[in-house]
Structures are given as C-alpha cells and as structure tokens.
Amino acid sequence: MRRQRELLRAHRQFLGLTQEEFAYRHGFSVRTVVEWENGGRITMATMYALRDALRLGSQAFDELFAVVTGASPTLKALAVDPELDRITARWAATHVQTQPHPTVLMDGGWNARHFNAAWVQIFDQVEPHPNDHPLDNPMRFLLFHPLAPELFPDWEERWLVTAITQVAVNYALHPTHPSLQNIRRRIHDIPLLEDLYVNRARKELTERGVNVIFEGDVDRRPVVAGHERSDILLTVLIPWHARDYGYQMMTMSPLDNSALLTETSQPCRETVRLRPQGPSAPGVPASPTRPEQARVSDVVRQPPDYAKWAALTxxxxxxxxxxxxxxxxxxxxxxxxxxxxxxxxxxxxxxxxxxxxxxxxxxxxxxxxxxxxxxxxxxxxxRSDAPVLGTRLSPDVAQRSAMWTRVHVDGQPAPTAIMDGAWQVVHCNEPYRRLFAHVPPDPTGSAPTQNWLHYVLFHEDARATLGDWRESWLTGTLTDLMISLTRQRGALPDEHLAFIRAIEADPVLAEAYARSVDQDPQTTPLSATTLGDGDIRTMWIPEPSAPTRRTKRTVCVTAGVPLHGKAQGYCLLSLSPHHEGDEALLV
The missing domain is CATH 1.10.260.40 (lambda repressor-like DNA-binding domains)
Structure with a gap:
C-alpha cells in the first residue's frame, strides 16, 4: 500500500497536478483518486488507464504492475520491434478501437497488445492476476484461470478444444520458445488439459489439420457477461503486416441482438490501449494457485523434448x-x-x-x-504457412464468410472492402462506395468496387485519385502481387496469369514489376511488403459541386487476413481518415 501511494503520488506531482486537477482532466472522481493514492484497490483495467494518465515509462509501469498483481509482467512472445509496433498501433486504431464489441489484438504468444473499452468492461470483474488475466494473456486466462469455466459455458467442448489445438500447433512450430514452453509445462501439470492436448488435439490435427483452427473463425459460442449468458459470434482477423508473426485480432459479437454488456456494468471511461512491453527478467513466478509449477527460467534451462511434448509430430x-x-x-x-x-x-x-x-x-x-x-x-x-490453394472459398465457408463480413466490413466506419485471392471485391461498405462514387462501374472490371488490383494498376482514375501513384501505391501493390504469386501452389490461376500478361504489355507497369521481382522478400523492408499496411497516403477526391476540382485527403491504409479465408488469399482493405479534418471521408 505504501509503495502504491508513493508511486501514484510522485508521478501525479511530477505532472504538476493536484488530485482534483488530475481527476478532472482524466474523467475520474476525486474520491476515487484519493482512494487509489491511499492504497485502495486497483483493477487491471484501471492500471492501464493510470499508466497512460500518469505517462508511466516501462520501468515505472513494471513497478505498478507488481504492486497491483504481486508479480512482474509476464514474458512477451516476441521481442519488441519498434517498426512492427508502430504499424500495429496504427492498425489497432482502425480495427480494434473502432469495434463496438469486445475486441483484443494478441501476438504470437497470445499476449494482449491492444484492446478496446468493451474488452476491458466484460472482464473488469476478474481480479488482478500476475500471469493469467484476460487483459494480459487471453489464452492463459482461458486455460488456467479458475474463473474461465464460469465466464465461458461449455468450457471444455466449446472453448478448450480449439484453444489447446492452437497451443499444440504453435508449440510444434516453436518448441524452444520460453513462453510456449511455459504454457506447455502448465498444461502437463493439469490432467484434464494434458488429456485434451495428448489425445483430443492429436485426433483433431490428424483428422482436420489446420482446418480445426480456421473453423474457430465465425464460430458461435456462449459467454457470461454481467451474470447473463449470451451467444456470441467469434471472429478472427490477422493484421497483414504481422501475418508472419502470429498476431491475431479476436472479436466477440452478440448474436441475439442484445448488448453483450449489461446496463448495470460501469462503462470504461475511454478506450484502453496496451502498448507492448519488453521482456521481463526470467523467473516469472507461477500462478499463486499452483505454487508447485515450474518457473519460466526452469523451462528455458531444461527444454522439453519435442517428440515427447508435441501433440503430433x-x-x-x-x-x-x-x-x-x-x-x-x-x-x-x-x-x-x-x-x-x-x-x-x-x-x-x-x-x-x-x-x-x-x-x-x-x-x-x-x-x-x-x-x-x-x-x-x-x-x-x-515452419511456415502452406502455399495458397486457390482464390475462392467453398460454398459452406462462403456462407460463414458473409457473417464475418457483417462484423468487419459493414460494421467498420472507415471505407472498407473484402477481396478474394484474385483481388475481386467480394463486398464493400457504404463509406467505401461513397469514397469512390466518382468512378463508375467499368466493363473490364477495373473499378475500385470491382477489383482493387485492376483499379490500382490499369484504371486511369487511379493515377488521378491515388496521390503519388507510382511510388506510394503502384510499387507496394506490385510487390504484394509478386509475393502472393510465390505463395501459390502449382499452376497459377487464370486470373493471375491475366494480370501478368496485362502488366507485361504496359511499359510503365512492366518496369515497376521487374523492380519488385528483383527484391528479396526476406530482406525487403517490412513496410514494402505489407500491402501498405499502416502507411499514411494521400488521395485526391473530386468535389461533388465541381467535379473538375479535387480535395486532398490523407488516409491510413490498413489491411488484414480473415482467418477463415487465409488459405485462399482473402484480404481486408481499409482507408481511414488520418487527420481530424479528414472526417469527411466517413460522412
């Protein structure tokens, strides 16, 4: 209590604010601020809000984390990459913070990197925990926290099977990673989880392989929020720029047309963003409920044998x-x-x-x-993704994809479109249609509402609408095309062969494509191979009253991969206004 009081008071005073000024500025009550500084209870959600309000650095936040949970922050699955984190923050601002339903973005070890206010609210009842809190690591919460079976009805069959299988896949791909070793060791210590891992996960992977994970996207599952049971639609979106890092965004949308959160729940004051923290020192203690559990450092010194500990070799x-x-x-x-x-x-x-x-x-x-x-x-x-199988979804998956689209395209305020493996626009929302209302449908299928790649490469309007067309839009698009073609299995689809022939017939495009082919995908900068994910670009939009005049707009380009369409190369594209004055894009 004394350390909490000193820590909060010192950083507030460093900002030159009284308790009343601090409370007013950040939307807290004065009484609550006084209670916190006197050692009152701080939830995990409050901890992250205080981190931003007090402008805590990584060391100070580690101290606050230890005060609230009793332990240091858990190890992160990936080393902090400033370039990756910069793009991820922009991506999350578009796809996480704007979601009205509980949403979390996780890294390859299921550590929460960003989440929205609805995610905080639904899990605010969970007491602070040093290892397994849903604001820290949703996977560990689902597997190990005693509250998980209460919040997730049909816990074993509806939730655990998919979760354990995901752990088995990630562990098989990265058996020496400390975070995954730690999760695998803890699973081994719990008979129910070990049985599911060794027997059920092995059976699922033997029968269905990666499809058991893909089918977790657009899946109907039960949850308990505010003491009420609700059916939710679980959907998953993979950030384009982090698709090779194991990142995934999970959204829980209510299916019964009622709010997932009860009216008596206290709404979070503002969106809470979890910025990635660097790895903490080894030796993070186990969950307090399992004192006999091995420490992370023990697992590092004595890595489990792959053939013995893998679910399926x-x-x-x-x-x-x-x-x-x-x-x-x-x-x-x-x-x-x-x-x-x-x-x-x-x-x-x-x-x-x-x-x-x-x-x-x-x-x-x-x-x-x-x-x-x-x-x-x-x-x-x-240790990598399999080549892309084709460009179309099967009829049964296409039906599930329509439900996914309602959440991530129709429910997105920014201009957004979903494309198949040949860049055909499968669906786009109303803001996207309005953004390109000046471009009529094209008989060759090159309008932006018909085929995004065709539009960028071949449509005359693209060179006028897309600012700095050659360097900002063309080069990245051709690089992405080249990388997509290298991931195809066997003979290229007719659509892709047609793209190549059309590119070769245009001297400007042929020269730009030759430059992209000469790049080594392993050494190309991250930003050049991400479909522009996280890029800030300009567009010139015709004015409705004077079509010959164009207004400059600045947009943040973001892209993602629907988990259910990953094998067919499906992609989500959003063009979000970047500056305050660009809100006209959403009107």
Whole structure:
C-alpha cells in the first residue's frame, strides 16, 4: 500500500497536478483518486488507464504492475520491434478501437497488445492476476484461470478444444520458445488439459489439420457477461503486416441482438490501449494457485523434448496415414516413386529427420491426406504457412464468410472492402462506395468496387485519385502481387496469369514489376511488403459541386487476413481518415 501511494503520488506531482486537477482532466472522481493514492484497490483495467494518465515509462509501469498483481509482467512472445509496433498501433486504431464489441489484438504468444473499452468492461470483474488475466494473456486466462469455466459455458467442448489445438500447433512450430514452453509445462501439470492436448488435439490435427483452427473463425459460442449468458459470434482477423508473426485480432459479437454488456456494468471511461512491453527478467513466478509449477527460467534451462511434448509430430502423422492406406514403409516408397531410400523414410517416421517440402504433395496424395492435414504437414516441415490453394472459398465457408463480413466490413466506419485471392471485391461498405462514387462501374472490371488490383494498376482514375501513384501505391501493390504469386501452389490461376500478361504489355507497369521481382522478400523492408499496411497516403477526391476540382485527403491504409479465408488469399482493405479534418471521408 505504501509503495502504491508513493508511486501514484510522485508521478501525479511530477505532472504538476493536484488530485482534483488530475481527476478532472482524466474523467475520474476525486474520491476515487484519493482512494487509489491511499492504497485502495486497483483493477487491471484501471492500471492501464493510470499508466497512460500518469505517462508511466516501462520501468515505472513494471513497478505498478507488481504492486497491483504481486508479480512482474509476464514474458512477451516476441521481442519488441519498434517498426512492427508502430504499424500495429496504427492498425489497432482502425480495427480494434473502432469495434463496438469486445475486441483484443494478441501476438504470437497470445499476449494482449491492444484492446478496446468493451474488452476491458466484460472482464473488469476478474481480479488482478500476475500471469493469467484476460487483459494480459487471453489464452492463459482461458486455460488456467479458475474463473474461465464460469465466464465461458461449455468450457471444455466449446472453448478448450480449439484453444489447446492452437497451443499444440504453435508449440510444434516453436518448441524452444520460453513462453510456449511455459504454457506447455502448465498444461502437463493439469490432467484434464494434458488429456485434451495428448489425445483430443492429436485426433483433431490428424483428422482436420489446420482446418480445426480456421473453423474457430465465425464460430458461435456462449459467454457470461454481467451474470447473463449470451451467444456470441467469434471472429478472427490477422493484421497483414504481422501475418508472419502470429498476431491475431479476436472479436466477440452478440448474436441475439442484445448488448453483450449489461446496463448495470460501469462503462470504461475511454478506450484502453496496451502498448507492448519488453521482456521481463526470467523467473516469472507461477500462478499463486499452483505454487508447485515450474518457473519460466526452469523451462528455458531444461527444454522439453519435442517428440515427447508435441501433440503430433511429423513421424506420428506419416505413420498414422500410412497405416490407413495399409502400406508398409517399403511399399509406400516404391508406390510413390519417392527418390529416397526406405531407410530415409523410416527416419522421417521416427522423427530423426524431416522430409523435403517438395515431396509433401506426393506423400499427401499417396496417403489420401485431406487438404488441412497436408497443410499442417507443410507447417511442421517448413515452419511456415502452406502455399495458397486457390482464390475462392467453398460454398459452406462462403456462407460463414458473409457473417464475418457483417462484423468487419459493414460494421467498420472507415471505407472498407473484402477481396478474394484474385483481388475481386467480394463486398464493400457504404463509406467505401461513397469514397469512390466518382468512378463508375467499368466493363473490364477495373473499378475500385470491382477489383482493387485492376483499379490500382490499369484504371486511369487511379493515377488521378491515388496521390503519388507510382511510388506510394503502384510499387507496394506490385510487390504484394509478386509475393502472393510465390505463395501459390502449382499452376497459377487464370486470373493471375491475366494480370501478368496485362502488366507485361504496359511499359510503365512492366518496369515497376521487374523492380519488385528483383527484391528479396526476406530482406525487403517490412513496410514494402505489407500491402501498405499502416502507411499514411494521400488521395485526391473530386468535389461533388465541381467535379473538375479535387480535395486532398490523407488516409491510413490498413489491411488484414480473415482467418477463415487465409488459405485462399482473402484480404481486408481499409482507408481511414488520418487527420481530424479528414472526417469527411466517413460522412
């Protein structure tokens, strides 16, 4: 209590504010501020609000975190990357803070990076916790916190199976990462979770592969908020710029046309943003309810054996499907004409070595693996996403996608469109249509409401509307096209071949595309390969009363990947007004 009082009072006084001035400026009551400075209870939500109000640096915030929760901030899954964090902050301002429903953006270790006021409100009843609070790490809260089964009805079947499978996939891809090792060790210590991890997750991955995760997007699930049970639609959006870092945004939208939060709940004063913190020192203590749990530092010194602790290894997957087709190891090698010895194949099944990625299509075909399982095998072998399968969703997934679109396109205040793997605009919202109302439908399909790539590359209006067209818009779009083509599996779709032929026929486009092809995707700066995600760009919009005159607008370009459409290259594009004077874009 004494440390809390000293910490809060010292930083308030450093800002030159009295308790009354501080309370008035930030929307708190004076009585509440006095209680906090006298050692009164501080929730996790309040802690983040105070961090911003008092302008606490990382060291001071670590102190406040320790005061509130009794421990240091938990390790983050990724090292802090200033460029990544800068883009992420802009991205979150468009896609997290504007969501009316509870929304959180997590990194590859499920640490909360940004969340909105609705997310804070729904979990404000959860007591401060050093490791497993939903404002710190939603995955650990779901797995380990004693309140999780109360807030998530049908906890085991509706929530745990998908969560445990996600942990199994991430752990298989990064078995030496301290945060994932820590989660895996804690799962091992709880019989129910270990059984789900070893048996259920293995079964799900063997039968469906990565599809078990994709199907978690646009999923109907129950939650309890304000002591009332509600059915929510769980949707997931992956930030384009962080798609290779494991980031994902999760939104819980009510399905019964009623508010997810009760009227008696106290609304958060303002949107709370969680800025990434650097990794804390090793040795973060375990949850207070499990004193026997191993520390993170112990896991680092004694990493678990991959084959023993993984839910499903490459060898186990190969062996399972080989037995399904009733072939011996020797028969499989001979029937597929794999250019390897039987001994080499045996080493694959015993997890002594990995098959080359180029052999995966042959192996999957011979063993009759479903597409999701084949892609999971590719993940395990290459530690990267499988090549894109096509450009269209199946009919059943397309129906779920329409529900996703209502949340992330129609519900978005900024001009927003969702595109398929060939950049065809599947759906766009009203602000997007108004933004490009001056461009009529094009018989060749090049209008911005028809095909975004066609518009940027070939439509005459793009060169007038998109400010600094060549450098700001064209170069990034062509680079993204090149990267998308390299991720295609097998022969390119006809739409993509048509793009290439049209580009080659235009000297300006051909020269710009040649420059993008010469870039190495591994060494190209982050901002050049993200579809402009987080870029600040200009547009020149014709004035309704005088179409020959154009008004300059500054927009923040953001993009994302719907989880359910990831394998088909689907993408979300938003053009948000960047300055206060640009609110006309939303009118």
């Amino acid at each position: 490459v060898g186990q997957l190969l062996r399972s499907y080989r037995k399904r087709v009733k072939l011996s190891q020797e028969q499989l090698v001979r029937s597929t004409a794999l250019p390897v010895s039987v001994r080499t194949y045996v080493d694959w099944e015993r997890d002594r070595s990995l098959p080359p990625a180029k052999y995966i299509p042959v192996i999957a075909k011979a063993m009759h693996m479903p597409g999701g399982v084949r892609d999971y095998l590719h993940n395990l072998v290459t």
